[in-house]
Amino acid sequence: xxxxxxxxxxxxxxxxxxxERLSPGALVTDRDVIASYAFDKALFCPAGQALALVRAxxxxxxxxxxxxxxxxRIPVVTQGARTGLSGAANAIDGCLLLNVTxxxxxxxxxxxxxTCRVQPGVINQDLKTALAEHGLSYPPDPGSVAISTIxxxxxxNAGGMCCVKYGVTKDYVRAMTVVLADGTVTxxxxxxxxxxxxxxxxxxxxxxxxxxxxxxxxxxALKPALPPPITAVGIFPDTTSAGRTVTEYMGSGAAPSLxxxxxxxxxxxxxxxxxxxxxxxxxxLLLVQxxxxxxGAVEELEAFQxxxxxxxxxxxxxxxxxxxxxxLVAARRAVAPAMEKYANERGxxxxxxDVCIPRSALGEFFEKLRVIAAEFGVEIATAGHAxxxxxHPSVIxxxxxxxxxxxxxxxxxxxxxxxxxxxGTITGEHGVGFLKREWLGHELDDGARLMHTRIKDALDPxxxxxxxxxxx
Numbered sequence: 178x179x180x181x182x183x184x185x186x187x188x189x190x191x192x193x194x195x196x197e198r199l200s201p202g203a204l205v206t207d208r209d210v211i212a213s214y215a216f217d218k219a220l221f222c223p224a225g226q227a228l229a230l231v232r233a234x235x236x237x238x239x240x241x242x243x244x245x246x247x248x249x250r251i252p253v254v255t256q257g258a259r260t261g262l263s264g265a266a267n268a269i270d271g272c273l274l275l276n277v278t279x280x281x282x283x284x285x286x287x288x289x290x291x292t293c294r295v296q297p298g299v300i301n302q303d304l305k306t307a308l309a310e311h312g313l314s315y316p317p318d319p320g321s322v323a324i325s326t327i328x329x330x331x332x333x334n335a336g337g338m339c340c341v342k343y344g345v346t347k348d349y350v351r352a353m354t355v356v357l358a359d360g361t362v363t364x365x366x367x368x369x370x371x372x373x374x375x376x377x378x379x380x381x382x383x384x385x386x387x388x389x390x391x392x393x394x395x396x397x398a399l400k401p402a403l404p405p406p407i408t409a410v411g412i413f414p415d416t417t418s419a420g421r422t423v424t425e426y427m428g429s430g431a432a433p434s435l436x437x438x439x440x441x442x443x444x445x446x447x448x449x450x451x452x453x454x455x456x457x458x459x460x461x462l463l464l465v466q467x468x469x470x471x472x473g474a475v476e477e478l479e480a481f482q483x484x485x486x487x488x489x490x491x492x493x494x495x496x497x498x499x500x501x502x503x504x505l506v507a508a509r510r511a512v513a514p515a516m517e518k519y520a521n522e523r524g525x526x527x528x529x530x531d532v533c534i535p536r537s538a539l540g541e542f543f544e545k546l547r548v549i550a551a552e553f554g555v556e557i558a559t560a561g562h563a564x565x566x567x568x569h570p571s572v573i574x575x576x577x578x579x580x581x582x583x584x585x586x587x588x589x590x591x592x593x594x595x596x597x598x599x600x601g602t603i604t605g606e607h608g609v610g611f612l613k614r615e616w617l618g619h620e621l622d623d624g625a626r627l628m629h630t631r632i633k634d635a636l637d638p639x640x641x642x643x644x645x646x647x648x649x
Contacts, residue, residue, distance in 0.1 A: 297328020
């Protein structure tokens with residue numbers, strides 16, 4: 178009997194064992210259902226044939242998966258809502274897909290200590306809605322806020338539009354309950370605002386993409402309800418002048434609650450997608466909000482207007498109407514579906530990059546981005562969180578044209594290299610997953626690579642947790 182056959186026999190035996198340990202209905206073996214869970218939203222990331230799908234409903238279900246997986250050497254790919262853009266949640270051959278979206282309870286909200294405890298399947302927007310009733314807020318707001326889960330946000334250290342003032346997911350994770358690769362349940366971090374007893378292992382799990390353990394509960398720090406903002410829109414002839422405006426404005430000490438960039442092609446796509454009232458024929462648009470109190474918001478936007486005009490901005494509109502603010506933020510959130518619609522009409526190819534660079538390099542970034550688009554003959558549309566330098570250039574192409582696919586992949590790689598050359602990172606918030614795993618080695622030096630490898634080996638000695646993703 179071959180080693181492969183022995184392995185298959187062991188995994189099938191493990192599946193029988195698992196069925197006896199799980200809650201009723203948690204194990205799914207229907208091939209069509211399993212296949213429907215095999216992908217997240219990334220392109221060019223392969224997905225294998227999973228052995229089975231587990232829809233976990235409890236910590237006990239997760240423990241059962243890990244215990245059986247360890248005993249029978251079965252890979253485990255933990256999933257949330259599968260809204261990711263890096264292939265981290267994609268199936269691999271012979272794995273167990275461990276989906277935790279059914280673990281969606283908001284366990285506790287503590288207004289006194291301004292914390293909450295949630296299970297990983299809680300939708301980000303649902304949490305925000307529940308907290309609002311207590312006069313509290315959870316600021317991280319990824320573009321997928323209405324459909325992505327807190328567990329997935331933690332696993333990728335998700336950011337969003339409020340990051341420029343309020344930070345990213347890791348800034349709010351106080352503690353977590355994790356199931357390790359052998360089924361051990363452990364508590365990491367602490368609920369208190371301070372604590373330095375031991376290594377910060379909770380922080381280690383943030384952004385680990387299911388390669389070190391499965392998060393089954395999270396304690397999050399909260400903020401009081403955020404003040405309503407006022408909004409400004411700046412119009413620019415090109416992205417370079419808009420990028421330089423961001424550099425100068427943020428360098429002045431400004432603290433906007435939101436600072437987003439949308440380039441001309443993206444604005445056109447949004448206007449074709451819905452009626453958001455954005456101007457046509459612009460080179461770039463900056464969307465700025467301030468929720469500073471005591472007249473500070475007006476001062477911040479007046480300062481923005483001055484910097485914008487000094488850098489070639491043609492018009493700046495300011496509004497304190499909440500309806501205008503909501504519509505403009507909705508327009509920014511419409512970039513992803515508008516771009517997807519545009520790409521589908523042109524062959525369906527869309528590679529969304531996620532480089533984060535120093536704000537001081539934004540002008541140079543956009544100048545060189547135009548060179549990359551011209552060199553490879555591809556269309557690149559860009560939007561992003563300009564206030565913290567996290568840009569999302571999207572390469573759009575005909576996925577059915579082999580030559581265009583090659584050009585798009587080469588342009589995508591050049592953008593990542595550009596981000597590194599400018600002192601940035603290959604991913605600001607989407608994660609490494611499968612899509613960028615080869616590039617992680619370009620960003621890390623020898624010492625960092627060794628530390629990554631040793632940590633992975635220590636926590637996952639059998640190599641069963643999301644193998645082939647991120648850490649390769």
